Amino acid sequence: MNDIPETRYARSGDCHIAYQVVGNGPLDVVFVPGFVSHVEHAWDEPRLAHFYRRLASFARLILFDKRGTGMSDPVPVQQLPTLEQRMDDVRAVMDAVGSKRAALVGVSEGGPLDILFGATHPDRTAAIVIIGTFARIAWAPDCTHGTKPDVWNALLERVEQGWGKGVLLSAFAPSLANDAAAREWWARFQRQAASPGAVLAMMRMVYDIDTRPILSTVRVPTLILHRTEDRMVPLEHGRYLAEHIPGAQHVELPGTDHFFWTGDADAYLDQIEEFLTGGRHASESDRVLATVLFADIVGSTERAAQLGDSRWHQLLDSFYGTARRQLERYRGREIDTAGDGFFAAFDGPARAIRCAAAIGGGVRSLGLEVRAGVHTGECEVMGTKIGGIAVHIGARVAGQASPGEVLVSGTVKDLVAGSGISFHDRGAHALKGVPGEWHLYAVGEVN
Structure with missing residues (x-):
């Protein structure tokens, strides 16, 4: 089952900009990514998906790929877009989704674009939030906290030699340095987000950016967030921004990761939510233990x-009718449907397994076969929806199931001891985008 939001395209001049919209909160938030992005592949990383879902829990979140990256139109490396052109792209995406005014949340290289857009279009900017970013990254006599040319050139060499292989993961996210699954995802993300030549050209352009002269012209509410030991963009950059943007709020948070979605990402999210809405709603009471069931037609x-x-x-209508009758019987709650599958939540793992088995048996009379996955874990409550890593694990477990099979995580097997449900060991598996190996079991007899 596909849980990736629909990707659409906005026309900006002669370029097509890929974008997605998630959530329907009262506030529009445009997320401005760093130097590379991919609006669809990002959802394969549970921690990044969590960050987006949390933003979408209190706002209408607008995601996009800058021109030349991800799913947006490629551009010749000799004609990389200027900040002004990228500002036009933001405006084009806002126009496409009918957003008159939005808060801009920019990370890393997305920060200068946030600043320029907010200063130029205050009528369309409700607020600015910038995370781990800078006004000027290059060293200069009046910017001694910047990166010196020899260091930047060495960085470019590393990127050219290792792009597409997960290069710089330990620099961007020291907390993931030994995480093989994260490195594999980051390598794949690099290959899909941009070519080596495009990345090198963008990084050279980033080194030339200098928004210091316009900082004093920013007149919209601004929040600056920075981790104290960020290895890619040192803390002094955040402090400089705070000193030169009038009235800016500045919050320093512990951590070494430059990636905004690793480490204690919820600390960032708490600050953003409170700044934009006046309160924090994603408290511990918004997290519950739940069993998730994913099933789709083979x-x-x-x-x-x-x-x-x-x-x-x-036939699909008959399939969903059968599934919903069993969900009602076993006290499951339908969370989402997409094409040929569904996602449901239960307050008990045994009921989820029995429901999955009943659905599988019920649809055989329709000539259909389903595969299903069940996992139990802590989930985030977002209105009528739930999310979080546990949900991603459930989807990945379902993806490993064979036709006609109900596959469960080891957590589920352990929780239903004594229920009369038998299992067949399917061994340890690496689940896409989920750290570590997971022991999976196929459901046998259900008594």
Whole structure:
């Protein structure tokens, strides 16, 4: 089942900018990424997805890929966009989604764009939040906290030699230095987000950016967040911004990671939510233990092609009717549906397993086969939805299931001891985007 938000395109001049919209809160938040991004592949990393979902819990979150990166149109490396052109891209995306005014949350290289947009378009900027960013990254006699040319050139060499292999993970996120799954995701993200030539050209451009002359012209509410031991953008950059943007709030948080979504990311999110809404709503009471069930139809694409649209939609209606009857029977709560599958939550793992088995048996009379995954863990409550790493694990477990199989995590197996449900050991598995190995079990007899 696909839980990635729909990607659309906004026209900015002769360029198409990929964007997504998540959530429906009263406030619009435009998230301005760092030097590379990929709006779809980002959701494969549970910690990054958590960051986005938390923002979307109190706002309508607007994500986009800058031109030349991710799913937006590529551009020749000799014609990389200026900050002014990228500012036009932000405005084009806002126009496409009908956003008259938004708060801009920018990270790393996205910070200068936040600053320029807020100063130039205060009528369309509700607030600015900048995380781990700078006015000028390059060293100069009047910017001694900047990075010297020889250090930056050495960085460029490392990027050219290792791009697409997970280069610089230990620099961007020391906390993930020994995390093999995170390195594999970061390597894949690099390959999908930009080519080596594009990255090198962008990094050279970043070194030339200097927004110091316009800092005093910023007149919208501004929050500056920086980790005290950030290895990529030292704390002095954040302090400089705080001293030169009128009325800016400045919060220093412990940590070494430059990546905003690693380490104690919720500390960032707490500050952002309180700054933009006046309160913090994602407290511990908004986290619950839940069992999640993901199930989808096996071979749905081929079956749809065989039947044609009309008959396929009739069959889907029958499938969802059967699934919903069993959800009601076993006290499950439907969270989401997408095409050929569904996502539900339960307050007990045994009921989730029995429900999955009942759905599998019930739809066989329709000529359908399903595969399902079940996991129990702490989930974030976001209105009528739930999210968090436990949800991602449940989806990944389902992805490992064979046709007709209900697959569960070791956590679920241990929790249903004595229930009369038997299991077959399926061994340890690496789950995409989830650290470590996970022992999985196929459900056998359900008594």
